[in-house]
Amino acid sequence: MKKEFDKSITRALKNENLAGILDRWNYPAMRAKAYEEIDFEELRTKIADIKGRAAGHLDELAEKFKKAAEARGAKVFRANSPAAVKDYIASLCRGKGIKKIVKSKSMASEEIHLNKHLAKLGIQSDETDLGEWIVQLAHQTPSHMVMPALHLTKEEISELFSQETGKRESSDIQKLVKVARREIREKFFEADMGMSGANIAIAETGTLVICTNEGNARLVSTLPKTHVVIVGLEKLVENYTDAAPILAALPRSATSQLITSYVSFITGVTPNDDGSMKDLHIILMDNKRTEMAGDPKFKEALQCIRCASCLNVCPVYRLVGGHVFGHIYTGGIGTILTAWFNELNKTEDIQGLCIGCGKCKEICPGKIDIPDLVLEIRRRLATENGLPFIQKSALSIINNRRLFHTMLRAASIAQKPFVKEGMIRHLPMFMSELAEHRSLPAIAAVPFRDLFKKIKQPKGRVRAAFFASCAIDFIFPQIGEAVIKVLNKAGIEIVFPEGQSCCGIPHWGSGAFDLAADAAARNIKTLLEDDVQYVVTACASCATALKKEYTHILKEEKRDSLIPDAEKLAAKTFLFSELVQKLIEEKRLIPKADLKSGTITYHDSCHAKRHCGVYKEPRAALASCGYELKEMFECDNCCGMGGSFTVKQPELSMCMLKRKVENIKNTGAECAGVECPGCLIQIGGGLDKMGSKIKVKHIAELLVDKFR
């Protein structure tokens, strides 16, 4: 299974078409433009509220919808399972002698593989959405929820069309579109039944809202005498006016349009062109949605409006496309939906594709914490199936930092730090299996914890505890020294609590919440032992653990008694640059006069920017210290490290790194700054392997000696 999956990734990475298309589209910029006049936070809060409330009352809303739509002449069928939907449609077709169906886009019908089923019954069901039609002709599944044929080139499509029409079709896109118009137009007139999905189902009025750009849903719902609509229960909202905010966000997020060309509100039956009334059947499909709504964690996923913006910004999706996900729904949200609509174990491989960078969470109009839900899948898989023994042992070892260092050092002294044999190769951290792909820094002879004892500090008025992070402790002790030097200038004396261990992020990221909670408990205790004013860390991932995740993890693991202390710790923890900028603003740190430090570009680590919200501070501090900032393209896109991600998905990780390094090089800056040792290893190694002269440095190294 895993091997097959890895092969599918390799194949996908070779297909540069998809990445090229997404790049040319430049979705982030186009999306931002579409939202120019909108307060996105306000809008998505409204949507999350509307959809969240609906998810809490699915059954009630479904009944309300049924009643309202039936009062207007529609027939409403509530189907629990895919089989029930298929049977209903089959019997409807049998009863009416229906042989030809035209379909407008419906992911719900894709979800249950309806076309295949209808074909078996001898019923011809033609997709009319251009992308869906292309995918149908290619006998494939959609690779993207909104743009199903995104993975195919115009040449490939011209080949498919030529087979269909029996003559050589041009590969000119405008001409191809006209071929589709011509071929499909007749089908609209010939079909006995129109079938569609819906973007919104309004319970109050029994209304279906359907958005299209091509206009095919208008024809599907107008020309054939029978119209069948398949709607997932998650499309329900309570009131007519609830549709407005969803319609404001859906097109902006999906295709960076203000609105789709066509939006139809269909309520009950309307006249056909021969004077008869439409035979309208609405199938409200459950297929585990109610079960999902009953899950305290996953209920949130029902807030999805199926815009697929999470796919468009996902650094992994843009490299591999949709088919790697193996099922109908793709990307981050697709992984979550697959876990429910199919089964949890089907996501064993694909959940590992999420690097947890948080890009999708930032732009989700349904306010869904997608990375958190993927992590929850990981946690449940780990709880149900257990972590592999080696991984579990390794995670236990890194909770004992001295033992961890001894082992790493032993391996490093053996001159084969990352050999193919032995335990080291299995460590699910940044040190294993990596040397093939990039240069790796050596393990320091003396860890920071021992070095610290020899550092002479002036007595300070204020004391701060330094949380070193494994990487600074073992690989980059000089960063720790720089942190101390800078903070000493502000009259802060640093203490090093000996009991500290790994912050727990690797455990958390592997779904081993129990081990993460152990790490939290140990670090909280040791960091609060000494009465210091600040706890400072120079690792963005550790900062995320200390500032944000400990309370969350402890709550998950039902260790509530520790939460007040976790909160106390969170309140006094600062990421290094955050504290430095605060000290500069308070004039407790004063940059030397007339500093000319050169040009720099700054990489935002995912943990610093999206988890801790720290991205202005490092830039301000660097500017105060004489650096001239040259922003890179996609400065906050993940570098591909992602802790164990780089071990588990080395190919993907390297493709992400390549992109990052290119963006850095294109700035022409002399130096790149980061505040996460993981990014430092990844980007530093990447630049070095590519023979670049650009140095990547931790911000503490960049700021040392810059203050009076």
Added chain:
Amino acid sequence: MFNTFKTKTEVAGSEVHRFGTKSKALDFIVEFMKKEGIADAPGFYAVWADCSFLKGVDAKALANKIPGLKFEVTRQLAKDCRIGITQMDWGIAETGTLVQDATAVEQRLASALSWIHIALVATDKILADMPSVMTKIHPNQCGYIAMISSPSKTADIERVLAIGVHGPERLVIICVDELGGMN
């Protein structure tokens, strides 16, 4: 309101014209039909769905003047038409959208099957945003509310924009002040 509406619709690829009076608008439409070669032959018809604009217009005389112009919108005529003319009930400035009670199937046939959709709207029926329009038109009264904001389009092949997939290639919006005062 009109200016915002005009800007937004034009960005989305529609054409917007504004006339003070119905007769001026009608002159434009007649001229437009001539230019587009409307004739009494399949592929060259113009279908004009029933609407309040036509009140007081001598439809018969108009049909005589332009052979191929039909005021009866059937499935077959709509299929074979070049131009479809309908009157929309409301406009939304924020998104450049036209809104219509399209419960009567003729309205949909004329606007969905034609190559060129001419959409008439009273200038003062253009409101600020969707919530404003939602206070004016409600599913309880209309079985089919149609919102139209641009010609039919797709970007399903390589994210390249193409116009006129299943619906009109052109959306020509005619705002008439006289139909509903100034805006």
